[in-house]
Amino acid sequence: MVSDRGVRRRRANGEESRRRILDAAVEIAGERGYEGTSIKLVSARCGLPASSIYWHFKDKDELIAAVIERSFGSWLGAMVLPDADDVADPAARERQRVRGLAAQVARSLLESPDFLRLGLMLALERRPEQPTARTVFLRVRQEARERVSAAITELAPELGPEQVELLSLYALAAADGLFIAYQIGGEEVDLLGLFELHAHALIDAVARLRGRPEV
Amino acid sequence: MVSDRGVRRRRANGEESRRRILDAAVEIAGERGYEGTSIKLVSARCGLPASSIYWHFKDKDELIAAVIERSFGSWLGAMVLPDADDVADPAARERQRVRGLAAQVARSLLESPDFLRLGLMLALERRPEQPTARTVFLRVRQEARERVSAAITELAPELGPEQVELLSLYALAAADGLFIAYQIGGEEVDLLGLFELHAHALIDAVARLRGRPEV
Amino acid sequence: MVSDRGVRRRRANGEESRRRILDAAVEIAGERGYEGTSIKLVSARCGLPASSIYWHFKDKDELIAAVIERSFGSWLGAMVLPDADDVADPAARERQRVRGLAAQVARSLLESPDFLRLGLMLALERRPEQPTARTVFLRVRQEARERVSAAITELAPELGPEQVELLSLYALAAADGLFIAYQIGGEEVDLLGLFELHAHALIDAVARLRGRPEV
Amino acid sequence: MVSDRGVRRRRANGEESRRRILDAAVEIAGERGYEGTSIKLVSARCGLPASSIYWHFKDKDELIAAVIERSFGSWLGAMVLPDADDVADPAARERQRVRGLAAQVARSLLESPDFLRLGLMLALERRPEQPTARTVFLRVRQEARERVSAAITELAPELGPEQVELLSLYALAAADGLFIAYQIGGEEVDLLGLFELHAHALIDAVARLRGRPEV
DNA sequence: AATGAATGAGGATTCATTCAT
DNA sequence: AATGAATGAATCCTCATTCAT
Structure with missing residues (x-):
């Protein structure tokens, strides 16, 4: 088998996931501001489910703060x-x-x-x-x-x-x-x-x- | 006639209602931006029901445009x-x-x-x-x-x-x-x-x- | 046409809707307690969408209080x-x-x-x-x-x-x-x-x- | 050896962990009932991660039963x-x-x-x-x-x-x-x-x- | 000119649980 | 014996909007 990426459960890698979430969030928040940045949108852009975002960040507030x-x-x-x-x-x-x-x-x-x-x-x-x-x-x-x-x-x-x-x-x-x-x-x-x-x-x-x- | 007693006569006055809505909307939108301005909030601040706002403005987009x-x-x-x-x-x-x-x-x-x-x-x-x-x-x-x-x-x-x-x-x-x-x-x-x-x-x-x- | 009931938009009747919500809520809350009473469950039992429940009651807390x-x-x-x-x-x-x-x-x-x-x-x-x-x-x-x-x-x-x-x-x-x-x-x-x-x-x-x- | 320094040695002690979980669970469940007792809350109160609770108990149901x-x-x-x-x-x-x-x-x-x-x-x-x-x-x-x-x-x-x-x-x-x-x-x-x-x-x-x- | 009521879609967040390590 | 990370389903609630009156 070649690899898992893109489809199946990728192996847990906290550091990288956190980075991907922030990458997605900085784009979206930069485009739409605080209110306009929905967790679902970030989730869609980074590929992780919304609930996973909450493993890395307490709430939306903390996420956007981390972005800044x-x-x-x-x-x-x-x-x-x-x-x-x-x-x-x-x-x-x-x-x-x-x-x-x-x-x-x-x-x-x-x-x-x-x-x-x-x-x-x-x-x-x-x-x-x-x-x-x-x-x-x-x-x-x-x-x-x-x-x-x-x-x-x-x-x-x-x-x-x-x-x-x-x-x-x-x-x-x-x-x-x-x-x-x-x-x-x-x-x-x-x-x-x-x-x-x-x-x-x-x-x-x-x-x-x-x-x-x-x- | 029975009606109106006790309550301040609320003359159906389109012009004034429209002004009140805009007054409320400019404040809220000035504080919270486009997304942060909810019709409910405007309704609460101006005292008119949300549905009345839709009598004066086609939708939220038009309301904020009118504010500007x-x-x-x-x-x-x-x-x-x-x-x-x-x-x-x-x-x-x-x-x-x-x-x-x-x-x-x-x-x-x-x-x-x-x-x-x-x-x-x-x-x-x-x-x-x-x-x-x-x-x-x-x-x-x-x-x-x-x-x-x-x-x-x-x-x-x-x-x-x-x-x-x-x-x-x-x-x-x-x-x-x-x-x-x-x-x-x-x-x-x-x-x-x-x-x-x-x-x-x-x-x-x-x-x-x-x-x-x-x- | 005979009637609307059951399918199409029934005519707005606040008093009756409120009663139906309370009827549903008292049953469910009586069975499952506060936490166990989900708005969705009440919505399903009374036939009104969840958002309509929030027209009649500020939040779940107020709903259950009204039930009591x-x-x-x-x-x-x-x-x-x-x-x-x-x-x-x-x-x-x-x-x-x-x-x-x-x-x-x-x-x-x-x-x-x-x-x-x-x-x-x-x-x-x-x-x-x-x-x-x-x-x-x-x-x-x-x-x-x-x-x-x-x-x-x-x-x-x-x-x-x-x-x-x-x-x-x-x-x-x-x-x-x-x-x-x-x-x-x-x-x-x-x-x-x-x-x-x-x-x-x-x-x-x-x-x-x-x-x-x-x- | 590098490890363990500065931290209280956390011996892997199944018996004690199990007891700590039950101690936390009895308090929370006694306060909030079955539904009100979330694994996260128990985890926070006993200091062990949620996944560890699942090592000791099959699921929430079994945990609360053990409490009783x-x-x-x-x-x-x-x-x-x-x-x-x-x-x-x-x-x-x-x-x-x-x-x-x-x-x-x-x-x-x-x-x-x-x-x-x-x-x-x-x-x-x-x-x-x-x-x-x-x-x-x-x-x-x-x-x-x-x-x-x-x-x-x-x-x-x-x-x-x-x-x-x-x-x-x-x-x-x-x-x-x-x-x-x-x-x-x-x-x-x-x-x-x-x-x-x-x-x-x-x-x-x-x-x-x-x-x-x-x- | 207005409004009480209704509504589906979407908001943030927590849930119990699983899995790879 | 344990845990960091992940996850889909469910949570409460707000959203903009519509409609009958």
Whole structure:
């Protein structure tokens, strides 16, 4: 006999099943949000019966939270402020690094946009009982923001902490908006161009704030 | 006549009932998105039985579309590029007008954020059969963008159409992101400050693009 | 056309549907207790779809509570301490009346045992979250006990209140036990004989307590 | 060797695991009845995985039956008609012995009421396929009744067998009822007082039946 | 202009049980 | 002697919608 796959009872392998469930869930939740993600749909997409999903995750809430945890975490790990050693002028070099990061973010969002779409949908909801996934998203997002703040401080050490906070919030928030614009407009939207514009905007903003003492 | 005694006369008033339903629906849909908005919930919030909602609206799809239509339409009507006649220097005047508009938008979003939250949730979803409300939102949004394009052209007539398109998209998209940041962070987020920053970013971007021929 | 019954959409009649649901539920719950009463089973027995049951009752808890309320209430209404005017000797007359009531209770339990079986099952359960039906049962039962206390006071006014309470509790509690014995043993159990014995036991107990002052 | 460090050595000890399962099951089943006792709940309470329960017991039915067998059996073994040799008058001595037994039963029920609560719940249910546990309960109960019959015959040898049967049934059945009253009323119910009353009632009943030939 | 009642489909979740290891 | 993983059937309940009045 060749194999079992696809038809008969496959041998129990918790680790792999969990991964398959998460793979299915991230797609569906990224497309339809929290409510739109039915366990049956996930079950159909991953090939395991609905009741098996409950072996791996306590309930839907925990499943979606795990989706966010895994995908946002791994995404964040991939983002790094790049170097630009080949550029002589320091100001130009920093500009180059910021534009590099912006391009990096833009490209990663073009590749795997599911988790951010899900995260933003969760962030927008205002139910009486917020899903755990929302909290998880906000937490991981906060990490991202701290990284951006650190990068800004590195680039412009003379800025006050409140200015840095405002700038990092603006950087992330506007990026979310650009992403949404791309979600809406599809291929017609020049996401790389928008992020390029945004990188310039940030650099100009840093320069402008540098010139005046914090309020 | 026997009837009506003791009870507040419930005049069969279609117009008012329709309004009550929409009022309830905009709240709930703004909190929970399309899927999260159940007819039963709307019925409970507006006090009319579920079947009455179906007298006024063909189905849920049409109801949510009407919500978007009404609320986004009326919001858009309120947004106008303000004048700043008291400022002498033309460049400074334009800067003043842009900042005025940004403040206007920020304030309006602080007041009634439900419709935009709903709109963005709809925009982010990717289901096989998109709700009509999504289409309606995208249409009204497109109107908004055309207005912004017109304003940019007014401010900087020498820009090429592609540059104007990119700028107007950036203006709107980033504004969405700032709104979301406020949704996430609540009172702690200085929405007016963010929009102020955004206004400057736009003006700087216009200035920068003015300097070079369109790509 | 003759009629609709049995097949097609019957005309909406809330009152009657509610009654049919309760009729089905009292049978099933009397047989299988709270957990054993599935909505699907009730639906099958009463002919209405499960979702229609939820039009009439908020949830299963409320349904079972309504079952207790209706059936125990109507049962209690039927129980009355009978007269025995034709007996000359006062002591013998009271004895006659007590035996008459015991026989009445025994006969009613032979006829419609469902509600008491359900009530006792509910009373025996000890879950963290007790069903409302249990509370309802205990309440109606308390009413029954107050009636018994009143009857005892009428028969033996010189008894102290604590003695009356003990006797009424004993009267009801032992009667429950006799009922259960009949449930277990079926036709072989002489329920009327047991209640006869119980009536004598109560009368003897009253006589015994009369003789001594309350502790 | 690497294994076992840090964890309490979990010796594979069938006997102890079986006991832990039964301990958990008697509690839960005593609280929630047959249907209310889920394998998962038992598993959670005893700390063993659900599949391990199936290693020790064929199915849920057998588990609950074993619960009844163990707990009711051991309870019954502890009940004995006590002696009262220090009392001179034979009639008074018998009375003393009966009251002693009643007190013994009452006290044992105050200590460990779970098994009787479960047994009575099982006895009350009327499902198409009765659980084995019910049969087991009825069997052990029948043993108890035979003991009571024997004791009555010892006390009053002149009673006919049908009278003895009626009396033993009344003795047990009413005792069940008193137990339930205690379950309902909790600490406020004077279970010992009720059993005292019941002992007197039985003695009086024996005396009364002694006086007349069997019907 | 409205509404009480009904309804099939689908929601999340738990059930008792089995099987491979 | 035990257990992690899996599974189909059943659980309670909500869904959007319709229909007769």
